[in-house]
Amino acid sequence: MPQTSLPPSLHDALVQILGPSGVLTNPADTEAFCVDWRALYHGHCAAVLRPANTEECAKAVALCHAHNVPMVPQGGNTSMVGGATPDSSGRAVVISTTRMNQIHTIDHADLTMTVDAGVTLKAAQDAASAQGLLLPLSISSEGSADIGGILATNAGGNNTVRYGNARELALGLQAVLPDGNVLNLMRKLRKDNTGYALRQLLVGSEGTLGIITQAVIQLQPAPRSRETALCAVENPQGALNLFAAFRKQDPSAIHAFEFMSGTSMALVNGLIDGATLPLEAPAPAYVLVELASPRADDSLRSLMEDVLGSALEDGLVTDAVLAESESQRQSLWMIREEHAEAQKRAGASVKNDVSVPLAAIPEFIEAATKACEALIPGIRVAPFGHIGDGNIHFNLVQPEGADPAAFLAQDHAMMDTVAEIVRKLGGSFSAEHGVGQLKTYMMPSWRGGAELQAMRRIKAALDPQDLMNPGKVLPPAQA
Amino acid sequence: MPQTSLPPSLHDALVQILGPSGVLTNPADTEAFCVDWRALYHGHCAAVLRPANTEECAKAVALCHAHNVPMVPQGGNTSMVGGATPDSSGRAVVISTTRMNQIHTIDHADLTMTVDAGVTLKAAQDAASAQGLLLPLSISSEGSADIGGILATNAGGNNTVRYGNARELALGLQAVLPDGNVLNLMRKLRKDNTGYALRQLLVGSEGTLGIITQAVIQLQPAPRSRETALCAVENPQGALNLFAAFRKQDPSAIHAFEFMSGTSMALVNGLIDGATLPLEAPAPAYVLVELASPRADDSLRSLMEDVLGSALEDGLVTDAVLAESESQRQSLWMIREEHAEAQKRAGASVKNDVSVPLAAIPEFIEAATKACEALIPGIRVAPFGHIGDGNIHFNLVQPEGADPAAFLAQDHAMMDTVAEIVRKLGGSFSAEHGVGQLKTYMMPSWRGGAELQAMRRIKAALDPQDLMNPGKVLPPAQA
Structure with a gap:
């Protein structure tokens, strides 16, 4: 007797489609899917469904739709905003993408990878790298976050400055809509003006309009030269001026341009083993800049030296260290990547x-x-x-x-x-992390009026029963 | 007494909002707005409305919406697919963006231009260029096509290979929705994950979901070096192999990579004055490649010479000419740009x-x-x-x-x-030109099933009365 609130007939039908290991109902098995990794949200679910491919997913969704069961899509469960955690009612099923985990093809003519939603970003990066290509998206949770999740949330990260967010990398997409129909947009076309931008709409909808099950990802040639420097600057304006100086020379060479305040750097230097500041003295602010190019010549080194040379002469940069080896480069990046950990220890x-x-x-x-x-x-x-x-x-x-x-x-x-x-200042309350459930309360005052109304209308048009990831992105409508 | 089928009260109210010159009803004045430039479609309209800003546009749309009057947005009237021409009923008003023609700001920190929909692409390019910046979108109709039109149709052109289509360049957007509400997405943010991708959805919707009235366009530093070559190759595969060779070295250097068949080139050489083939002998196929970079050093020249040198050695390229001056460069581009004209003469x-x-x-x-x-x-x-x-x-x-x-x-x-x-082969029936009214009949067989259904649902959600550019993009629903 399964421990689930699902009607027995639905449970049996789901097991029929997904197999016994595709339907988890034991609380010991489902609990991990009901808590976000930050442990901000503790939900319950009627079952965790684990389809192995788009077809299984579509059939399972159609059944849940017919039975009016809410569905919470979940990838690597790394949301910062509770975007993949069910509510506490226990009515919803979690639909996990983890068993959809095939890398289908890497196409060297089109520089694309055709990949299932459940492949982790790291595994996809590694597969590209093994063939001399670059999947140009990198986030700190890449070992767990999966392709479906990074697309559903339009993930950003360190290389957005050069390659854009996840949305810009998705050349094709397949998704299961809330009614179980499959939206097949698995095209490999850079130009295709034949109707509305459904692919772009699905990306970033945080699982509220459908479950992304497969994608065609745009790859790049792997860099063959790379230059990385840590620079001390006087203040944020100095960091921006340095950015403008690099951008003026060659925006496409800038693969990452990261800012660190003096306060945050001091925490890293004080609290993280081995994270000594490789400069003469502490500064009010720092920049980590990484240039990269598939070209194997020395033009990137000249570019770095020219820009930094002028910046040091002008006093824009007060001190700088260039990585002279891959291990030095990794040390500089370690300093950048330990900011979250240092703050946690503080x-x-x-x-x-x-x-x-x-x-x-x-x-x-x-x-x-x-x-x-x-x-x-x-x-x-x-x-x-x-x-x-x-x-x-x-x-x-x-x-x-x-x-x-x-x-x-x-x-x-x-x-x-x-x-x-x-x-x-015309900014956004969520640059990378999305809205999830943590920030829905901010939507009316930030994105209200015609904007939120249009979002609600689109949601109602594609999911009239509000079954797909309910309670995420859009706040409850006012009575 | 105006010559219009509009109810007198509506006509008067529109004149009140838009001024007498903002409401054209004389057939001599409106005729040019009712015929597409290819003269494939000859429609009629009740009036041409010419709002001078978003506010006027919104008021006019709200009035038309209240009176159930169909609206046909029109920019430079350069559609290849009848996307901006009213039908023959004479019921619709054309809403022309041409009077919304201010360039508001060019921001050198963000590299953006804030611009009204009615500014021509050429005027916007020139304004960017005058400040040392590049608006990286170029199409042959740029002297007439306006910013609103290129966004509504997600225009492509010669530089898509490097910078993407119009959608990728629109950082912010303002649009009047079918009910007259203003959707204000005029943000200048590269990262903003706060809800659905309404901006991306409006772009490419060909005026069927709203009228784009203003945009924030992403600019680039202007190129300071440029290398242009015309190459003879044996066949299309040779052209692709040459593309791969450049892309492997530096995809971001490739600003244009154009193919010309021997047949088409022979028409140009035979029928266009001054378009002599600058190579030793005719070839089965040709490539025009342009590399560009904001860098002022000679690294682009080396890249061009290295790749072409190897390609000539390997027999991939059988002959090539490099532009040694700006006038030689223009001659090479003239040869590429005259293909449409030569075909017309043939x-x-x-x-x-x-x-x-x-x-x-x-x-x-x-x-x-x-x-x-x-x-x-x-x-x-x-x-x-x-x-x-x-x-x-x-x-x-x-x-x-x-x-x-x-x-x-x-x-x-x-x-x-x-x-x-x-x-x-998994391709698209409309790469750049859109669907308009010319290609709606192709939508059911190419984009049918869940895809067309999702588009119809979105259209009905945002424009339930089907007033905004009716008959475009989506074919009439089957009874």
């Missing part, structure tokens, strides 16, 4: 994944820093992030020695303080 | 704007050539186009001395013959 922290227009970054950082310091004396304002995209992780670390719980009790005050400054 | 012709995956291009060209030659003995199969995007203008020129009308009477047989081969 105590409680509040994350703000925001973006503003590039021109507004200095004003944003200055104003938001002042406002947060006024709100909580001793707070450690520790921003870092993808400054080349206007995307700052404006993270706030508790005062030294303060009570973590007391600090976190003010999280909404801090988030709202930051958000209001972002709003005034 | 008699009647049928245009097929198709795309296939890159790997399928040789098979496509070979199979479609044979099939068309079998259909009409003596036909001159004269393909050319954006081979780097998989986009071939597979044009068919009448046999020498044949009767043009008799040739054109077989246009559907020719188009269907080509289309069936495209379909088998």
Whole structure:
């Protein structure tokens, strides 16, 4: 007797389609699918369904649709905003993409990979790399996050500055719609003006319009030269000026352009083993810049030296170190990648994944820093992030020695303080992480009026019974 | 007394909003708006409305919506598929964007231009260029086509291979929805994951979901070096191999990669003054490749010479000429740009704007050539186009001395013959030109099932009265 609230006939029909291992109902098996990795949300589900391919997925969705059962698509379960966690009612099924995990083809003429939704980003990157190609999307959760998830959430990361978000990389797509029909957009075409942009709409809809089951991903030739430097600058404006200097020479060479505040860097240097600052002295702010190109000549090295040389001469950059080997390069990247971990070790922290227009970054950082310091004396304002995209992780670390719980009790005050400054500067309250369930409450005031109305109409048109990932992205309609 | 079928109260209210010169009803004034530039469609309208800004446009649309009057948005009236021409009923108003023609700002930090829909693409390019920037979209109708039109149709052109279609360039957007509400998405953010991709959906919807009135366009630094070469190759596969050789070195250097068949080139050389082939002898096929970079050093020249040197050595390229001056460069581009004109002078012709995956291009060209030659003995199969995007203008020129009308009477047989081969190869029946009214009949068999159903549902959700550009993109629903 399965432990599930599903009607027995539906349960049996699902087992018929998916096989016994494709339908999990034992709480010991399903629990991990009902909690997000940050453990912010603890839900329940009637079952976890694990289709092995699009056809199985479509049949399972059609059955759930016919029985009015809500469905929560889930990839690697790495959402930052509770986007893949069921609610607490236990009515929904989680539909996991993990068993759809074939890499079908890598096409060297078109530079594409045809891949199932459940393949992890890391596995897809490795498969491309093994054939001398680059899958140009990189995020810190890439070992778990899967292709379906990164497309559903329009993931960003370090290389967006050069290659765009996940949406720009999806040349083709297949998705199971809320009624179980399969939307087959698995085309490999760079130009195709034959109707509405359904592919682009599905990407970033966070599983509320359908379940992405397969994709054609645009690849690139693998870089054969790479130059990486860590630079000290006076302030965020200095970082932006340096970005403009590189961009003026060759925007397509810039594979990553990352900002780190002095406060955040000091935490890394103090709390992470081996993360010593490889510069003469601490600075107010830092940039990690990586140039890359498939060209094997030395033009990238000249570009790096020319721009940094001028910047040092002009005082724009006060100190810099160039990676002279792959291990030095990895050390520089380690320093960048340990910011989240260092902040965690420093105590409680509040994350703000925001973006503003590039021109507004200095004003944003200055104003938001002042406002947060006024709100909580001793707070450690520790921003870092993808400054080349206007995307700052404006993270706030508790005062030294303060009570973590007391600090976190003010999280909404801090988030709202930051958000209001972002709003005034024409920014976004969620640059990369999406809306999920964590941020639906912000949608009416930020994306209200005609915009939210259009989203609601599209949702109702494609999912009139509100069965696909209900409660995500769109807040409940006001009565 | 205005000559219009509009109710007098509506007419007066529109004049109140738009001013007397904003409402044209005299047939002498409106006629030009009712015929497409290819003169394939001759429609009628109740009036031409010419709002001067978004607010006026929104008020006018709300009024038409309240009176159930169909609306046909029109930019530069350069559609290849009758996308901006009203039907013959005379019920619709044409809403022209031409008076919304301000360039608001060019932002050097964000590299963006904020621009009204009615600014011509050429004027926008020139404004960017005057400030050392590049608006990286170029199409042959750019002197007339406007920003609203290129976004509504997701225009492509010569530089898509490097920068993508119009959709990829639109960072922000403002549109008037069918009910007169304004959708304000005028953000300047590279990362913003806060809900559905409405901007991407509006782009390419060909005016059926709303009227684009303003946009934020992503610019690039202007190129400071450029290398252009015309190359003779043995066949389409040779052209593709050359493309792969450049792409392997540096895909971002390739600003254009154009294919010309020997047949089409021979027409240009024979019928266009000054378009002499600058190579030793005619060849079966040609490539025009342009590399460009904002870098001022000589690395682009080395790249061009290295790749062409190897290709000549290997026999991949049989002859090549490099432009040594700007005037030589323009001569090479003139040869490419005169293909449409040369075909026109050669008699009647049928245009097929198709795309296939890159790997399928040789098979496509070979199979479609044979099939068309079998259909009409003596036909001159004269393909050319954006081979780097998989986009071939597979044009068919009448046999020498044949009767043009008799040739054109077989246009559907020719188009269907080509289309069936495209379909088998996973291609698209409209790569750049869109669907408009010319190709709606192809939608059910090419984009039918769940895809067309999803499009219809979205259309009904945003325009339940079917007032916005009715009869375009979506074919009439079957009774």
